[in-house]
Amino acid sequence: MSIDKSQIRNASTVIVLRDRFESPRILMGQRGAKAVFMPNKFVFPGGAVDAGDADIPLASPLPDLCAARLSEDADATLAHAIAVAAVRELWEETGLILGTKGDWDTPPPPDWETFAATGHLPAASALQFSFRALTPPGRPRRFDARFFLVDADDIASDLDDFDAACDELSHLQWVPLSEARSFDMPFITEVVMAEVEARAKDRSPPQSVPFFKNNDEESLFLRLHGTPMKG
Structure with a gap:
């Protein structure tokens, strides 16, 4: 039986890593008790790709290596929207800015008005595609989630100022990193955590990306090596 892709939403998750060479820390928050998806769990900021994300310009694109990894076993045209969603979700859920100073050429859509008001343009060059996971069948919502690792030094705003965050995540x-596993988190977050620990002191994009692929027949743990870029 094949996967009904109409029931699966693409999603982006951002893992911000701070002080990676001294005492590494990661940014997490807690989902609400009434949330349909993973209530009460501690998670990284992230969420579903919106239709309008494909139309948002980026001041800088994803690294070529990450774009190639994203295009494997996926529609390559989605890479831009997935990167934009990562920047947007990070802003909405934490108030942190991943972008560069600049003015928008056209008025931003409603979802981006507060971001644009900070005087920044969204940028994706600091995003490192590090993990992909497909929610298993039987869950109330299913996502094809791409996890991006970001060094906190690439955040353009105050790392301790969450005032602009929405209320979707609490206890930001x-x-x-050494204590993260003691938090109540989803299984897949624990799996991703192991990958973060392994890459904590490596600032280069991974040469291959783990893909936890759950379909109706089996669960597969694959590695994405990337589709060659056309040029």
Whole structure:
């Protein structure tokens, strides 16, 4: 039986890593008790790709290596929207800015008005595609989630100022990487955490990306090596 892709939403998740060479910490928050998807769990900021994300210009694109990894076993035209969603979700859920100073050429859509008001343009060059996971069948919502690792030094705003965040995540905090596993988190977040720990002191994009692929027949743990870029 094949996967009904109409029931699966593409999503972006952002793992911000701070003080990676001294005492690494990651940014996490807690989902609400009434949330349909993973209530009460501590998670990284992220969410579904919106239709309008494909039309948002980026001041800088994804690294070529990451774009190639994203295009494997996927529609390559989605890479831009997935990157834009990562920047947008990080802003909405934490108030942190991944972007560069600049003015928008055209008025931003409603979802981007507060971001644009900070005087920044969204940028994706700091995003490192590091993990992909497909929600198993039987869940109330299913996502094809791409996880991006970002060095906190690439954030353009105050790392401790969450005032602009929406209320989707509570208890936003910088969690020591060594203590993160003591938090109540989804299984897949624990799996991703192991990948973050392994890459904490490596600032280069991964040469291959783990893909936890769940379909109706089986669960597969694959590695994405990338589709060659056309040029």
